[in-house]
Amino acid sequence: MATYNPFKKFIRPKTETGVFSETEVNLANRNSGLPLESLEHDVTPIGQHYLLIHFDIPKLNQADHIISFTGDFFNPYTLNYRDIKKMPSQTIPVTLECAGNGRSSMEPRSFSMPWSYGAVGTSEWTGTPMKALIQRAKPKSDVINFIFTGADRGFDSGVEHNFERSLTVEQINNLDVLLVYEMNGQPLLPQHGAPFRIVVPGWYGMASVKWLNEIQASTEPFQGYQQVGTYRYRQKRDDEGEPITSMKVKSLMKPPGIPDWTSRKRIVSSGQVDLMGRAWVGGGRQIIKVEISINGSWHNATLDQDSSKYAWKKWSFEWAAIPGDYIISSRATDEAGDIQPLEAPFDIGGFANNSVQKTHIFVRKAEQ
Amino acid sequence: MATYNPFKKFIRPKTETGVFSETEVNLANRNSGLPLESLEHDVTPIGQHYLLIHFDIPKLNQADHIISFTGDFFNPYTLNYRDIKKMPSQTIPVTLECAGNGRSSMEPRSFSMPWSYGAVGTSEWTGTPMKALIQRAKPKSDVINFIFTGADRGFDSGVEHNFERSLTVEQINNLDVLLVYEMNGQPLLPQHGAPFRIVVPGWYGMASVKWLNEIQASTEPFQGYQQVGTYRYRQKRDDEGEPITSMKVKSLMKPPGIPDWTSRKRIVSSGQVDLMGRAWVGGGRQIIKVEISINGSWHNATLDQDSSKYAWKKWSFEWAAIPGDYIISSRATDEAGDIQPLEAPFDIGGFANNSVQKTHIFVRKAEQ
Numbered sequence: 246m247a248t249y250n251p252f253k254k255f256i257r258p259k260t261e262t263g264v265f266s267e268t269e270v271n272l273a274n275r276n277s278g279l280p281l282e283s284l285e286h287d288v289t290p291i292g293q294h295y296l297l298i299h300f301d302i303p304k305l306n307q308a309d310h311i312i313s314f315t316g317d318f319f320n321p322y323t324l325n326y327r328d329i330k331k332m333p334s335q336t337i338p339v340t341l342e343c344a345g346n347g348r349s350s351m352e353p354r355s356f357s358m359p360w361s362y363g364a365v366g367t368s369e370w371t372g373t374p375m376k377a378l379i380q381r382a383k384p385k386s387d388v389i390n391f392i393f394t395g396a397d398r399g400f401d402s403g404v405e406h407n408f409e410r411s412l413t414v415e416q417i418n419n420l421d422v423l424l425v426y427e428m429n430g431q432p433l434l435p436q437h438g439a440p441f442r443i444v445v446p447g448w449y450g451m452a453s454v455k456w457l458n459e460i461q462a463s464t465e466p467f468q469g470y471q472q473v474g475t476y477r478y479r480q481k482r483d484d485e486g487e488p489i490t491s492m493k494v495k496s497l498m499k500p501p502g503i504p505d506w507t508s509r510k511r512i513v514s515s516g517q518v519d520l521m522g523r524a525w526v527g528g529g530r531q532i533i534k535v536e537i538s539i540n541g542s543w544h545n546a547t548l549d550q551d552s553s554k555y556a557w558k559k560w561s562f563e564w565a566a567i568p569g570d571y572i573i574s575s576r577a578t579d580e581a582g583d584i585q586p587l588e589a590p591f592d593i594g595g596f597a598n599n600s601v602q603k604t605h606i607f608v609r610k611a612e613q
Numbered sequence: 614m615a616t617y618n619p620f621k622k623f624i625r626p627k628t629e630t631g632v633f634s635e636t637e638v639n640l641a642n643r644n645s646g647l648p649l650e651s652l653e654h655d656v657t658p659i660g661q662h663y664l665l666i667h668f669d670i671p672k673l674n675q676a677d678h679i680i681s682f683t684g685d686f687f688n689p690y691t692l693n694y695r696d697i698k699k700m701p702s703q704t705i706p707v708t709l710e711c712a713g714n715g716r717s718s719m720e721p722r723s724f725s726m727p728w729s730y731g732a733v734g735t736s737e738w739t740g741t742p743m744k745a746l747i748q749r750a751k752p753k754s755d756v757i758n759f760i761f762t763g764a765d766r767g768f769d770s771g772v773e774h775n776f777e778r779s780l781t782v783e784q785i786n787n788l789d790v791l792l793v794y795e796m797n798g799q800p801l802l803p804q805h806g807a808p809f810r811i812v813v814p815g816w817y818g819m820a821s822v823k824w825l826n827e828i829q830a831s832t833e834p835f836q837g838y839q840q841v842g843t844y845r846y847r848q849k850r851d852d853e854g855e856p857i858t859s860m861k862v863k864s865l866m867k868p869p870g871i872p873d874w875t876s877r878k879r880i881v882s883s884g885q886v887d888l889m890g891r892a893w894v895g896g897g898r899q900i901i902k903v904e905i906s907i908n909g910s911w912h913n914a915t916l917d918q919d920s921s922k923y924a925w926k927k928w929s930f931e932w933a934a935i936p937g938d939y940i941i942s943s944r945a946t947d948e949a950g951d952i953q954p955l956e957a958p959f960d961i962g963g964f965a966n967n968s969v970q971k972t973h974i975f976v977r978k979a980e981q
Contacts (some may be wrong), residue, residue: 249936249977251880252873265633267729268875270717273638274729275877277645280804282669292660292802299874301650349638357875361635361642401874434660436648505620505768506667507636507725509643512619512768568617609617 255403257482260354269359278363284499284523287367287552287559288338291429294366295450296436297343297358299408300399303456307432307440312424316392316461319383326440329426332373337423337446338556340367340525344449344476344489347589347598355595362497362602367523367556370444372425376417379460384414388462391417392469393443396456404470410454411467412445421446421555424457446555447491447527449597451476479593491527493599494585496535496560496577498522500604511604514611518564523557524548524577534578535560538601540571566608574601623771625850628722637727646731652867652891655735655920655927656706659797662734663818664804665711665726667776668767671824675800675808680792684760684829687751694808697794700741705791705814706924708735708893712817712844712857715957715966723963730865730970735891735924738812740793744785747828752782756830759785760837761811764824772838778822779835780813789814789923792825814923815859815895817965819844847961859895861967862953864903864928864945866890868972879972882979886932891925892916892945902946903928906969908939934976942969 258266277296283289312324343364345357379391395408412422423444426433433439438455445452451471467473477486499522502513524532535546535558549559560575578584589600626634645664651657680692711732713725747759763776780790791812794801801807806823813820819839835841845854867890870881892900903914903926917927928943946952957968 249975251878251938251975252876255873263635265635265638267631267633267717268877270633270638270641270727271729271877272875273641274646274717274727274731275648277664278642280643280666280670283803285672290803293804296645298648300872301868302648304653349635349642359638359642361639363642399871399874400880405871405880435651435658436661500669503767503773504668505623507640507769508620509636509639510619512773570619607617607619 253403289366295364300397303396314382317385336371340557348595371427372423375422392461393454394459409469494526494579495599496524496575520562525557526579530579538574621771640726657734663732668765671764682750685753704739708925716963739795740791743790760829761822762827777837862894862947863967864892864943888930893925894947898947906942
């Protein structure tokens with residue numbers, strides 16, 4: 246009986262604010278966040294981009310791995326690495342953020358990977374546009390969805406499945422989805438989806454399926470676990486909810502000065518302190534403002550307009566620091582007027598917490 | 614008053630078994646463990662080696678960074694990247710493990726980075742032997758220690774310091790310490806100590822100072838925080854303790870089958886299951902035996918003897934799996950007769966937990 250399922254009766258454990266289980270800590274050991282000092286870099290250095298790996302990293306071979314176009318296509322076909330390398334390539338800097346980023350400080354907190362701030366990173370992704378690959382396979386006229394299947398398989402909430410997500414025909418036409426084989430100019434690393442993944446610019450990371458095996462055209466709404474069982478905005482567990490798509494407006498600050506090892510509180514010397522960080526938003530919007538709060542008093546930061554369409558923007562602020570004890574936050578606003586909240590919006594799954602980061606800083610008198 | 618120190622009154626928080634604070638979870642977000650499925654690889658893929666970063670990753674420039682030999686040398690000198698690249702190079706596969714690996718399951722648990730199993734990795738380190746570099750600087754006859762100083766600076770337990778560790782004259786003569794500038798054939802990544810670090814083969818990771826700035830010859834015992842304030846075996850906080858040096862005998866298993874996303878428990882199909890993993894020990898010793906416990910019944914695994922002196926050894930075991938519910942462990946023995954304990958030995962700092970890993974596995978009947 247291959248239907249035996251010891252995880253079927255999974256009951257999501259209750260959590261308590263500020264108190265974490267060993268299971269959550271194990272997940273935080275395994276999945277890795279951006280060290281926040283690396284917000285300094287326009288492009289996140291190799292090995293520092295966040296990693297959220299639901300199941301295990303599959304062991305796939307670039308030389309013989311095949312992507313299959315299946316389902317309701319008139320012209321189903323397969324692609325291997327040599328085929329794809331012959332196609333037109335694009336390199337796009339894209340900021341990806343995990344939809345669960347910020348979950349650890351939400352109240353109440355959903356039992357899952359307890360991300361603090363670091364589930365974000367920006368890479369230069371190289372690949373070939375997905376839209377043309379799908380057109381070549383000639384989807385039938387009643388196709389509404391394309392299902393992207395990864396090689397990674399396991400259980401979530403008692404459901405056995407390969408990681409799978411779908412995008413609609415309209416989304417494929419309007420988003421610059423890329424079939425990716427390089428990251429920062431190097432072949433994709435195993436943990437980032439080698440040999441092939443997709444990147445969906447502007448969306449939270451769950452849409453950017455790794456270890457891509459198959460692209461299936463479908464005339465039905467997709468009911469896969471990762472599409473309807475999770476990654477939806479819900480106020481209660483049994484709500485149908487709304488799908489999570491593009492990234493909400495958000496910003497982070499590179500913590501200034503030097504840290505205390507465990508608390509990560511900071512010490513800086515008085516005088517001019519150059520604060521900097523990054524701000525981003527999805528949905529094709531642009532960031533238009535970043536403000537800095539010094540103990541609750543807000544000031545405008547300078548925003549670098551040079552970044553490309555899908556990458557975070559750099560902001561900077563010269564702080565005349567006087568000895569004392571500070572909480573500093575940054576707050577971004579996008580062109581639609583959306584602004585980061587001061588406190589986390591509630592979501593039962595702990596998704597899309599875009600509330601402001603709070604950095605605790607002590608200023609000491611500079612040596613004369 | 615640059616002596617202002619808000620962390621001076623640091624009191625290490627009490628911990629409770631199986632319950633973790635947000636501070637510990639933040640540390641686990643920032644520091645990253647090996648995904649255990651990567652025990653498959655002889656050499657840990659780039660970006661998957663564990664990272665324990667006490668302070669911030671310093672931003673150093675390979676082109677102009679200088680290492681200074683200072684203190685009680687007759688011939689103090691400096692080295693830059695071009696100098697070092699002209700010297701004889703060695704490439705050594707070395708397994709590094711964090712001394713805090715396994716802390717999360719210790720009872721009582723020390724408040725620090727709550728490592729579960731993954732603070733280990735094996736890389737091919739390329740550099741030039743430290744012994745000859747030190748000889749060239751001609752240490753004075755009464756020198757007893759060499760102090761290795763990193764560029765990373767911060768507070769630990771209220772003490773402000775750069776990360777610094779010392780090795781004795783005898784240790785420099787007997788350990789194959791390497792001044793490293795490449796890892797797995799690529800220039801060192803920033804998070805692994807770029808442009809220069811040392812690697813002390815066979816020792817826990819704290820000795821392998823990253824972001825190396827200075828090598829100081831000293832005629833005094835070294836009293837730096839990372840040498841005497843921590844990284845010592847202690848039963849009580851105020852014990853003088855014994856320095857932590859070489860890695861204790863240990864082994865891990867690659868979890869077989871497929872996982873449940875949160876609990877990381879596993880499902881495999883009945884029949885032959887190829888179990889494998891790695892075993893290692895420091896102190897110049899060799900692993901001579903690995904045993905596998907299937908629900909408490911021990912069996913000998915096959916040990917691969919091909920690995921190099923300082924790298925973990927591969928073990929394998931063919932398990933005839935029958936449907937049911939299992940806890941599987943591996944247990945290594947070294948040539949001195951040291952063997953992994955079944956339960957964690959107590960240490961107040963949560964160091965050197967080499968007790969056996971416990972993997973929970975469900976076997977279901979294979980499909981016919």
